[in-house]
Amino acid sequence: MSKVDDKKQQKRESLLDSAFQLFIEHGFSKTSISDIVRSAGVAKGTFYLYFKDKFDIRNHLIAHKASQVFQNAYEAMGREQITDFEEQVIFIADHILDQFSVNHSLVLLLSKQLSWGFLKSSVFQAPGSSSSGDTPTILAIFHSLLEQARYSYRNPEIMMYLILELIGGSSYNAILYEQPVPLSELKPYLYQTVRGILRQHRQAPTD
C-alpha cells in the first residue's frame, strides 16, 4: 500500500471515528458535517471525497461497528469450549449485551438496528470496506454454527429475526434507562425467552 493510500485510509478512519463520537455524544441530527470535519482535522471538502453525505457515513459506521461487535463475540466464543447451538446463541447474545453495557454509545448506534433484515443486507456482506474476506462473514458464521448443531431448525431466519428484535429492542431501555429493570435483572427472563424461541423451532436431532 502506497504512502498516499495510507494517508487516505487514515483520513477516512479519522472521519469515521469523529462521526462516531459526535453521533453518540450529541445525536445524529445535531451533528453537522462541519463538526465532523473539524473534529477529524480535515477540510470540509475532504468529507465528500469519502462519503456521499451524513447518512452515508452513518451507514458505514453502523455496518462497521455491528460487524465488530459480532466478531468480538464470535472470537470470545472460540476461546471457550461451547458446542451446543443453544448455548452458543446465548453466549453470543450475552457477550454482545455486555459490550453494550460497558459502551453505551454502541447501544445508541446499534441496538435498534439489530434486526435480521439489516444485518443480512449490510453487515454480513462487507464487514470491512472490501469483502475480501479473511474473517468469515457473520452470515457464514451463523450458517456454519447451524450446520454443526445437534438439532435442525425450522425457519432459522425467522427464528433469528425474532431473537434479534427481542434482544435489540429490549436492551435499549434496560441499558440506557434501567427501565423497566436494569439489564442484569432482565437477562434471565430474556435468555429464558430466547431458549424458548430456539426450542420452538427445533425440528429433530440431527443424528
Next chain:
Amino acid sequence: MSKVDDKKQQKRESLLDSAFQLFIEHGFSKTSISDIVRSAGVAKGTFYLYFKDKFDIRNHLIAHKASQVFQNAYEAMGREQITDFEEQVIFIADHILDQFSVNHSLVLLLSKQLSWGFLKSSVFQAPGSSSSGDTPTILAIFHSLLEQARYSYRNPEIMMYLILELIGGSSYNAILYEQPVPLSELKPYLYQTVRGILRQHRQAPTD
C-alpha cells in the same frame, strides 16, 4: 365547552392531523413547521400557542395514536367473549397488528415506540389531552385484566416489556418490507413466542 374553546380545540386537532399526515408521508425530519401550519390552515405563530416545538407535537401525536390503537383493540375484545388472559393478550396483539397492517403510517409512527417504558410514561397518563378519565387508561386496563386472570404472573411488567418489544420490533420490517417474511407468515411464530413468554411468567393458579 365554550365556542371559543371549541375553536381552539379545532385548531389543535387540525395541527395534529396535519403533522401526522406529513410525518408519515415525508418523515419527521423532512417536515417543517411551515409545512404543518400551511397544511393545517393556521398561521405560523399559532403553532407555538399549542406546542413547544416539533418534538412536542410528535410526542403528543404518538401518545394519542398509541392510546387509540390500544383502545380500539380493547373495545373489540369487549365484543368477543374472551376470558382467558393469554387469549386476551394474543387478541389485543393481533388486533393491533391488524390495525398496523391496514395502516402502514401507524407502523411508521408507533412500531418502534411500543415499549413498556414509553407506554408507561406517556400513553397511560394522558390518552386524551386532559387525563379527565372517562375511558380507562391502558395501565388500568392491563391491571384489571391481570387481576381477573386465572394465573398470577411474576414480574408482569418485565413480561409485558418483552412482549411489547418483540411485537413492536418484529412487526416493522414484516409489515413494511415483508422481511424476513410477510406478517401473516410471521404471526404464528410470533404468537407462539408470546405464549411462551406468558407461560414462563405464570406463577400458580389464582384459585
Next chain:
Amino acid sequence: MSKVDDKKQQKRESLLDSAFQLFIEHGFSKTSISDIVRSAGVAKGTFYLYFKDKFDIRNHLIAHKASQVFQNAYEAMGREQITDFEEQVIFIADHILDQFSVNHSLVLLLSKQLSWGFLKSSVFQAPGSSSSGDTPTILAIFHSLLEQARYSYRNPEIMMYLILELIGGSSYNAILYEQPVPLSELKPYLYQTVRGILRQHRQAPTD
C-alpha cells in the same frame, strides 16, 4: 394599502434596486444573494419571501425595466405630433437607444433580451406586479399604432421581430465598446435598415 403592505412593497423594491445595481456593476453570476440582501439592508431569509431565486429576481428586473423603457419612449412620442407609423417606430427606437446611451446598465441588462418572443411573453403582460392595467401594455400600444397606420403590414410580428433583434443586437457593442463604430455613427445605417424592413412588409394604403 395597509402599513404592512407598504413596508412589504418597500422591501421588495429595495431588493430589486439592489439587485439591479449589483448585476450591472459586477455581473449576474458574480453577484450573490448575500450581496443583494446586504445592500438592500434586509435579512437573507427575506429575499426568499419575495423571490424564488436569483433567476427569478433577474426576470422580474428585466421585465420591469424593459417595460419602463418602452413606456418612457411611448410617452415621449405622445408629446410630439407623430402620426406616420414608420416615423413612430423610428422615434421609439431612437428614444430607447438614447436611454441606453445615457444608461449603460440598461444595455447590459436588456439589449440582448429585446426580442419579440421575450417581450410577448413577459413584458407585455405584466409591466407592474399586477396586470391591473392603468397603463396600456406594450402589446396593446403596438397594435393600436398598427391599426391607425396608413399602410397595413404583412406579418407584423415577424417584422417587429427582425427590427427588435437588429436594434437590440447591434446596439450592444456600439454603445458599450463603440464597435464597430459609436452609436451615433451607427444610427443612420440602422434606421435606414429599419425603414427598409418596414417598407418590405407594407401591403397597401389603408385608405
Next chain:
Amino acid sequence: MSKVDDKKQQKRESLLDSAFQLFIEHGFSKTSISDIVRSAGVAKGTFYLYFKDKFDIRNHLIAHKASQVFQNAYEAMGREQITDFEEQVIFIADHILDQFSVNHSLVLLLSKQLSWGFLKSSVFQAPGSSSSGDTPTILAIFHSLLEQARYSYRNPEIMMYLILELIGGSSYNAILYEQPVPLSELKPYLYQTVRGILRQHRQAPTD
C-alpha cells in the same frame, strides 16, 4: 510533430470536445471543470496545463467552432459557381443557418456571438490554435470577396455588422423555439432584409 506533441494535442482536443458537449448539454454555468476532465479522461490538474480557466476554454471553443462554420460555408460556396457578391453573402448566410438548423448546439454556443466585433477579435486571428495559416482567415476571405465584387460598398464593416447581428439574433429563437415562426418561414424575410442592407451600402459599379 513529435509523438509527445501528438499526445498533447490529443488531450487538448479531448478537453475541448468534452467541454463542448457539456456546455451545450447542461449549459456553461452548470458545467464544472470536474465534469470536463472526467468526461475527457484526464486529471484535474491537466486542465490547467492547457487552459487558464473555464472562460478560457469557452473562448477557444467559440472561436474554433465559429471558424469552422464559416469555413464550411465558404468551401461549399466554392463548389458552386457564385460570382455575385450579394448572392455570395446570401449563400453563406443560408449555409450557416442550415448548419445551425441541423445542429442546435451550435446555435446555443454561437448564435448570440455572431457579431462583427467578436469575429474580428477572436475568430479571424486564430482559427486553429496557432495562426500558422494554411486556410485563409475569414477576414481575408471577406476582403477578397469584397474586392472581386461588382459594386463597391460604403462602410462594409458596418454593413456586415448589421447583417451578422440580424442573422445571429433572429436565428436563435426561430431555430430553438420556432418563435415567432420556424426558421424556414423566417428565411425569406430575413434574406430580403439582408439584400436590402447590402443595396443600401452599394456605392457604384466597380468596373
Next chain:
DNA sequence: GATGAATGAGCATTCATTCAT
C-alpha cells in the same frame, strides 16, 4: 388569541485551484 413578515444563524454542498508525488 391569532397573525405572518422578518429574522439570521446554520447547513449541506460545490468547485476552482494548488501542489506534492
Next chain:
DNA sequence: AATGAATGAATGCTCATTCAT
C-alpha cells in the same frame, strides 16, 4: 508532463422562532 488528493472559501437555501400588529 501528468496526476488527483486536498483544500476551504463561497453559495444558495432552510427554518425555528420572534414580535409588532
